Amino acid sequence: MVASLVPTEDEVMLRDAARGFLSESSPITAFRANRDAGRTYDPGLWKEMAQMGWTGVLLSEEAGGSDMGHRAAGILSEEMGEVLASSPFISTAVMTATALKGAANDRLAGIADGSSIYALAVDEGAKHAPLRTALKAEKSGNAFRLSGRKVFVADGGAATRVLVLARTAGAEGEADGLTLFDIDADRAGLSRTAKRTVDERDHAQLDFDAVEATGDDVVGEVDGGMAAIATALNAGQAALSAELLGVSAGAFGMTTGYLKERKQFGRTIGSFQALQHRAAHLFAEIEITASAIANAGRMLDESPEDAEIAVSIAKARATRTAKLAVSEGVQMHGGIGMTDEFDMGFFMKRARVGAEWLGDYGYHAARVAKARGF
Amino acid sequence: MSSFSDDLDLFRSEVAAFIAEKCPQKLKDMPASARTICWGGKRFEFASDEQRIWMENAASVGLTAPRWPVEYGGAGLSRAQEKVFREEMEKAKAPSPLESFGLWMLGPALLAFGTHEQKLKYLPDITNGRIRWCQGYSEPGAGSDLANVQTRAEDKGDHWVVNGQKIWTSYANHADWIFALVRTDKDAPKHKGISFMLIDMSETGVSTKPIKLISGSSPFCETFFDDVTVPKQDDGTSRIVGELNRGWDVAKHLLTHEREMIGGGGSGAAGGILGGRSLGAFIDTLDDHLMEDPIIRAETMELEIDTLAMGMTMERYKDMAKQGGVGHASAMLKYSGTELNKRRYEILMSITGSEGVEWDGDHGTLAPEWLRTKANSIEGGTSEVMLDILSKRVLELPSS
Numbered sequence: 001m002v003a004s005l006v007p008t009e010d011e012v013m014l015r016d017a018a019r020g021f022l023s024e025s026s027p028i029t030a031f032r033a034n035r036d037a038g039r040t041y042d043p044g045l046w047k048e049m050a051q052m053g054w055t056g057v058l059l060s061e062e063a064g065g066s067d068m069g070h071r072a073a074g075i076l077s078e079e080m081g082e083v084l085a086s087s088p089f090i091s092t093a094v095m096t097a098t099a100l101k102g103a104a105n106d107r108l109a110g111i112a113d114g115s116s117i118y119a120l121a122v123d124e125g126a127k128h129a130p131l132r133t134a135l136k137a138e139k140s141g142n143a144f145r146l147s148g149r150k151v152f153v154a155d156g157g158a159a160t161r162v163l164v165l166a167r168t169a170g171a172e173g174e175a176d177g178l179t180l181f182d183i184d185a186d187r188a189g190l191s192r193t194a195k196r197t198v199d200e201r202d203h204a205q206l207d208f209d210a211v212e213a214t215g216d217d218v219v220g221e222v223d224g225g226m227a228a229i230a231t232a233l234n235a236g237q238a239a240l241s242a243e244l245l246g247v248s249a250g251a252f253g254m255t256t257g258y259l260k261e262r263k264q265f266g267r268t269i270g271s272f273q274a275l276q277h278r279a280a281h282l283f284a285e286i287e288i289t290a291s292a293i294a295n296a297g298r299m300l301d302e303s304p305e306d307a308e309i310a311v312s313i314a315k316a317r318a319t320r321t322a323k324l325a326v327s328e329g330v331q332m333h334g335g336i337g338m339t340d341e342f343d344m345g346f347f348m349k350r351a352r353v354g355a356e357w358l359g360d361y362g363y364h365a366a367r368v369a370k371a372r373g374f
Numbered sequence: 375m376s377s378f379s380d381d382l383d384l385f386r387s388e389v390a391a392f393i394a395e396k397c398p399q400k401l402k403d404m405p406a407s408a409r410t411i412c413w414g415g416k417r418f419e420f421a422s423d424e425q426r427i428w429m430e431n432a433a434s435v436g437l438t439a440p441r442w443p444v445e446y447g448g449a450g451l452s453r454a455q456e457k458v459f460r461e462e463m464e465k466a467k468a469p470s471p472l473e474s475f476g477l478w479m480l481g482p483a484l485l486a487f488g489t490h491e492q493k494l495k496y497l498p499d500i501t502n503g504r505i506r507w508c509q510g511y512s513e514p515g516a517g518s519d520l521a522n523v524q525t526r527a528e529d530k531g532d533h534w535v536v537n538g539q540k541i542w543t544s545y546a547n548h549a550d551w552i553f554a555l556v557r558t559d560k561d562a563p564k565h566k567g568i569s570f571m572l573i574d575m576s577e578t579g580v581s582t583k584p585i586k587l588i589s590g591s592s593p594f595c596e597t598f599f600d601d602v603t604v605p606k607q608d609d610g611t612s613r614i615v616g617e618l619n620r621g622w623d624v625a626k627h628l629l630t631h632e633r634e635m636i637g638g639g640g641s642g643a644a645g646g647i648l649g650g651r652s653l654g655a656f657i658d659t660l661d662d663h664l665m666e667d668p669i670i671r672a673e674t675m676e677l678e679i680d681t682l683a684m685g686m687t688m689e690r691y692k693d694m695a696k697q698g699g700v701g702h703a704s705a706m707l708k709y710s711g712t713e714l715n716k717r718r719y720e721i722l723m724s725i726t727g728s729e730g731v732e733w734d735g736d737h738g739t740l741a742p743e744w745l746r747t748k749a750n751s752i753e754g755g756t757s758e759v760m761l762d763i764l765s766k767r768v769l770e771l772p773s774s
Contacts, residue, residue: 004690280760287687291687292683366675
């Protein structure tokens with residue numbers, strides 16, 4: 001039985017609860033205060049999310065989770081996006097929880113109780129390209145020695161552990177010969193450099209200088225790292241798409257609110273057809289993207305091995321819609337939309353970073369095109 | 375009483391057996407591109423005996439209007455049964471037995487607004503394919519501003535006298551009857567003086583003139599009413615659907631219906647040149663070099679993403695409609711679906727290049743189909759009217 005794309009009662013309740021919690025614990029003013037204080041990570045908020053059970057949304061009950069599934073994870077991400085709540089949710093509770101599915105429960109317990117924060121160290125260049133991994137893991141006896149650089153590692157500053165994709169065999173560009181390691185973020189030889197990004201969130205560059213890893217640190221099979229990480233990346237891309245849908249909705253809500261308030265030429269500006277039609281077009285784009293997000297969550301829950309196209313449609317649509325929502329948002333606000341005092345800029349900056357993370361529009365469009373036969 | 379079982383599994387085997395036995399094999403063997411629509415009506419010429427036989431067989435058990443009540447010529451099926459019926463038809467490659475404006479538009483309007491007598495009189499003739507209807511809405515001075523209709527029906531006691539002109543009347547030259555918006559009270563505010571009237575087109579004074587479109591075909595007509603006498607009642611059955619002067623309510627109801635239908639045309643597997651194939655499958659039939667241009671490739675990828683997402687949106691909205699309705703947001707389906715379809719054809723024309731511009735080239739009817747799509751965002755309410763509806767009714771932006 002294929003589930004409907006309309007939310008179930010449980011999902012509606014989850015959304016309401018998330019909205020209620022976030023409006024208390026993480027309104028946009030909280031993000032602004034963190035930004036002003038130079039904090040890219042809010043440990044208090046993360047602890048509360050763990051208490052709410054969000055960190056265990058994809059973990060089994062035996063592992064201390066609630067096993068609510070990817071649609072639920074998408075709902076939480078979307079709500080976080082709408083108020084710009086910043087947390088390692090996607091890195092840890094979505095991607096790592098998916099990658100480590102089936103691992104020993106003690107490793108997952110740290111995710112469930114919020115004590116472990118994971119970062120995924122995948123990309124080495126300016127664009128998402130897991131297969132272009134060059135970071136070397138040289139075999140020495142039963143152990144490995146990792147050397148190389150990872151960039152744009154989300155939550156890399158606050159992380160207590162790192163999932164790192166390294167090359168154990170094959171050449172750059174090949175899927176075979178990649179291996180996924182799960183290592184302590186403070187392991188000798190691993191240095192982390194914080195990078196300030198426009199969205200004011202936690203991003204780091206990770207330099208590996210002969211970092212030691214053992215066979216126990218390997219997730220999945222040696223040389224089979226892509227298989228170990230593929231579904232996790234899909235899950236992360238779907239959750240990030242949901243976050244971007246929330247970013248779009250947040251920016252759009254601000255914009256329609258402003259259209260109903262602001263007066264010029266003696267009229268409310270929302271009465272001008274030129275602006276009405278732009279707002280209505282944006283509404284249509286957001287609605288269509290919302291369908292793609294719901295579908296991606298459904299596919300990940302029902303048949304994760306076939307979810308790739310659904311996820312890429314979601315990420316491509318979400319990226320484009322968020323860009324449109326924030327640029328229209330600034331334009332329809334006029335000058336005030338350009339001020340730091342106003343929140344619209346926060347949406348714009350998060351949309352830009354979210355557009356790049358885990359694959360940009362072109363990356364996902366190409367995946368769809370390939371799967372659809374051209 | 376329906377001729378079929380309520381139990382879904384039983385129903386599936388019954389309806390499959392019905393299709394196997396009653397739909398002639400020749401129709402099932404016909405490629406989709408060679409099929410022609412069975413419209414029905416007094417003047418309709420069936421493409422083949424088989425087409426007529428299948429229509430008559432389906433009509434005999436109400437399957438030309440699966441969800442309409444049995445007493446009005448339908449099969450009285452539930453939504454789930456109808457879905458099963460469509461699935462079995464697709465499996466057997468059986469074409470739709472009958473399509474018409476009566477089935478799509480007048481029927482739903484009568485079911486929602488008509489009296490029992492009107493339903494008994496008009497609906498069975500629709501399901502049996504005996505009468506073909508056309509829709510008389512737009513006028514030269516009433517396009518987007520539809521409520522401005524000026525075709526007048528004067529009250530002459532036991533009958534009306536109708537004068538005026540309709541335009542964009544689809545297939546009026548093939549139709550037997552017309553359901554038309556006419557002004558029955560010229561002094562009332564414009565929305566309050568319109569009635570939804572049923573007119574026999576064989577009456578003296580009704581004439582039609584096809585309009586040749588840029589695509590070369592003439593699916594639309596001008597329809598003229600010159601002192602046409604319309605009885606107020608036939609044996610006690612009124613020629614007005616809904617209340618007198620409240621025809622706008624009926625029209626609005628139908629327009630919403632129409633919008634969802636046209637929006638649907640923009641999603642997923644389109645008819646026409648694609649004939650149910652995916653874009654990728656169509657491209658496979660072309661020379662490889664046609665897809666080498668990076669700009670065409672990029673546009674095609676974007677189209678494919680939007681097509682698939684629109685399909686998901688149609689699915690989501692259908693489910694929302696079942697659970698309580700989508701209201702004015704259906705204007706989004708019409709707006710986005712038709713704009714997408716226009717984009718699809720622009721890209722198909724780009725891909726096929728100089729082959730695509732031939733009237734009778736390798737790509738068959740691509741060129742006229744491309745031209746025809748330009749009307750998608752005009753008919754049934756323009757894109758701009760849809761955006762007006764969304765901004766006022768859904769986003770609740772101020773109106774002045």
